[in-house]
Every structure is written in structure tokens, then in C-alpha cells.
Amino acid sequence: MAGAQAWLEKIRALPLARKVKIMNVCGGHERSITQAGLRGVLPDNVELVPGPGCPVCVCPEEDIYQAIQLALQDKVILVAFGDMLRVPVNVPKGEVRSLVEAQAAGADVRPIASPTEARKIALDNPGKPVVFFAAGFETTIAPVAAALAEGLPENLSILLSGRLTWPAVAMLLDSGTPGFDALVAPGHVATVMGPDEWRFVVDKHGLPTAVAGFLPESLLASFYSVLRQVADGKRFLDNCYLEVAHAAGNPTAQRLLAQTLDVVDANWRGIGIIPKSGYALKPEYAAWNARLKYPDHADPTRRRIGEMPPGCDCAKVVLGKLYPNQCRLYGKACTPRTPVGPCMVSDEGACRIWWSGGVRE
Numbered sequence: 001m002a003g004a005q006a007w008l009e010k011i012r013a014l015p016l017a018r019k020v021k022i023m024n025v026c027g028g029h030e031r032s033i034t035q036a037g038l039r040g041v042l043p044d045n046v047e048l049v050p051g052p053g054c055p056v057c058v059c060p061e062e063d064i065y066q067a068i069q070l071a072l073q074d075k076v077i078l079v080a081f082g083d084m085l086r087v088p089v090n091v092p093k094g095e096v097r098s099l100v101e102a103q104a105a106g107a108d109v110r111p112i113a114s115p116t117e118a119r120k121i122a123l124d125n126p127g128k129p130v131v132f133f134a135a136g137f138e139t140t141i142a143p144v145a146a147a148l149a150e151g152l153p154e155n156l157s158i159l160l161s162g163r164l165t166w167p168a169v170a171m172l173l174d175s176g177t178p179g180f181d182a183l184v185a186p187g188h189v190a191t192v193m194g195p196d197e198w199r200f201v202v203d204k205h206g207l208p209t210a211v212a213g214f215l216p217e218s219l220l221a222s223f224y225s226v227l228r229q230v231a232d233g234k235r236f237l238d239n240c241y242l243e244v245a246h247a248a249g250n251p252t253a254q255r256l257l258a259q260t261l262d263v264v265d266a267n268w269r270g271i272g273i274i275p276k277s278g279y280a281l282k283p284e285y286a287a288w289n290a291r292l293k294y295p296d297h298a299d300p301t302r303r304r305i306g307e308m309p310p311g312c313d314c315a316k317v318v319l320g321k322l323y324p325n326q327c328r329l330y331g332k333a334c335t336p337r338t339p340v341g342p343c344m345v346s347d348e349g350a351c352r353i354w355w356s357g358g359v360r361e
């Protein structure tokens with residue numbers, strides 16, 4: 001932590017004339033910040049706010065409902081990344097409200113860690129339909145694109161809920177009340193898409209921006225970079241994750257994403273439609289598109305379709321408008337054992353990260 005200490009001393013020596021609020025856009029960043037206790041060691045006039053860094057938290061409620069119904073009604077083998085399994089949907093008490101409850105009710109729901117596992121399950125079960133419910137940001141969706149390009153087994157299809165990170169930040173900035181003064185951009189996403197994707201934050205909105213890695217040293221270096229930009233009255237896009245996030249990103253991953261997926265307007269749970277913020281399978285991959293292959297189980301009589309559960313402030317937490325412990329359910333009705341909203345379920349959800357980090361009130 002010698003490097004971290006040095007960055008901290010440089011931050012403390014900066015002549016900051018006002019309070020500066022820095023937003024991060026990555027659940028991994030938020031986890032490192034919380035676990036390392038960085039909020040507690042920074043000067044009082046530096047505030048760190050978690051932003052839209054959790055794809056599970058913004059996955060449309062109706063997509064999760066559809067996945068549950070595919071498992072229950074269409075009897076598919078439903079595979080999904082593990083932290084999606086406990087996310088609740090808005091159904092009356094007594095009905096199946098999550099994939100894990102569907103599993104308990106007899107549906108074949110299996111957690112997986114990669115598209116490779118989805119492929120193996122499909123190949124091991126040639127007589128059964130398998131649906132891969134794939135929610136994630138660019139870094140998670142790139143391997144899905146690679147699997148599509150490589151060719152999927154006939155009995156495997158994809159229910160895609162992929163999202164791009166930068167349009168959510170663009171929406172916040174375009175709103176005129178972004179609620180932050182500087183941005184720490186996600187290192188993983190920059191590794192795939194290239195740091196330049198975040199240049200609009202500087203060029204169009206004049207906010208200091210730095211791409212960061214996941215170690216406390218890299219995060220502190222990025223905080224120093226944006227705070228020094230504020231102190232010096234300068235603005236530029238800095239890359240504090242040089243060893244991994246190269247200028248061009250990962251051209252192969254970008255090519256596979258462009259080859260297999262279209263970028264479309266997409267719904268973010270509790271937030272609404274954000275232009276050009278989602279991925280959809282290109283028409284030539286229709287045979288593997290679960291949205292086309294299976295009936296839409298949308299039930300228009302369901303209440304609160306697409307919304308967060310009653311009382312849950314997750315959408316405001318995702319947009320950096322509230323800190324997790326400002327939700328009135330935090331630590332009371334809502335804990336990791338009894339999650340009310342997705343932000344308390346996912347490993348990348350700010351509520352779960354804060355609770356796991358010992359924030360109790």
C-alpha cells in the first residue's frame with residue numbers, strides 16, 4: 001500500500017477550493033473503494049458517489065419475469081449468471097418472484113459463470129431447449145458475441161439484456177443536473193472499448209475524467225488526476241489503467257460485438273429508455289434469439305411492470321442521486337438475506353457492497 005499512501009498524500013496536498021463529487025461507474029470500483037475504506041481517508045471536501053455500475057440492477061424487470069416464465073412454462077433449461085438468480089420481480093405474494101424460487105418450484109435453473117458453460121450444458125442436453133439469460137455490460141457481452149460468432153448449438157438460444165455504460169452517464173450529463181463534478185471511468189469497459197469512449201465527458205461537458213483500474217493505488221491515482229484537474233482549472237481524459245486499458249481497447253472484441261449485435265434504445269429498470277444503450281442480436285442470428293423463439297409471457301395485468309419494488313430506491317442509487325444507506329429500507333426490510341431490490345442482490349450493487357463493507361446505517 002506504499003503506492004496508495006503516496007497518492008493519498010498528494011491528494012491531501014492539493015489546494016481544493018470547494019467540495020468535489022467524483023462518480024464511479026463500475027461495481028468493481030465501488031467494491032474496492034468500500035473494502036479499502038477509501039471514503040474514510042480522503043479529505044472531507046472529496047465525495048465519492050457510486051453510479052450506474054451494476055447491470056443486474058438495471059436489467060428490465062420484465063426480462064427477469066420472462067426468464068422465470070420460460071423456465072416454468074416452457075420447461076427450458078434456464079442458465080444465467082449467478083447474481084441474477086435472486087433478483088425479485090413484482091408479482092403478488094405467493095407467486096414465483098425470482099429464478100431461485102422457480103428453481104425451488106421444480107424449474108431447471110442453473111447458475112453459470114461464462115457462455116462456455118452455457119454451450120456445454122446445451123451440448124450435454126441435446127434433446128432439451130436451453131436459454132442463456134445474458135445480462136451485462138460491454139465486458140460481459142463481448143464473450144457472448146464471441147460465442148455467437150463461433151456458432152451456437154441449435155438447442156441454445158439467448159435472452160439478451162446487454163447494456164452499454166457510457167449512454168447512462170451521457171443521459172445524466174445531458175439532464176443538466178448530473179450530481180457530480182468529475183468522473184472515474186470503468187477500467188474493464190475501457191479495456192474492451194478503449195478509453196476514448198469517455199472523451200465526450202471532457203469535450204462536451206467539461207468534466208475531469210480518468211480511467212481507473214481496480215486496486216486502491218489505481219483508484220487513488222485517478223482521484224488525484226481528476227482533483228488536480230479541478231485544482232489547476234484544466235480538463236483532460238487521463239488513463240490511470242495504462243497497463244491494461246490500451247488506446248485502441250480490444251479490437252477483436254469490438255469487431256465481434258459489431259458483427260453479431262446491434263446497438264438499440266433500451267429500457268433500464270426504474271429509469272426508463274436510454275437511447276442507444278442496449279445490445280440486441282442482429283437479424284442473421286434470429287435462430288438463437290430467445291425473444292423471437294419463445295412466446296412473450298408479458299402479463300399486462302401485472303402491477304408495477306418494469307419498476308423497482310415498492311419502497312426501493314435502487315434506481316436513484318444507480319444514478320448516484322442517493323447513497324444506499326439513504327434508502328429507508330436499507331438494513332431494515334432489505335438486507336442480503338432478505339433483498340427487496342436488485343442493488344442488494346448483485347455483487348456489483350452498491351447496496352450489497354456497502355452492507356458487505358460494514359455500513360450498517
Ligand code: SF4
Pocket residue numbers: 311312313314315317324327328329330331334335339340341342343344345351
Ligand atoms: Fe433497494 Fe434495498 Fe437498496 Fe433500498 S437498500 S435501494 S430497497 S436494494
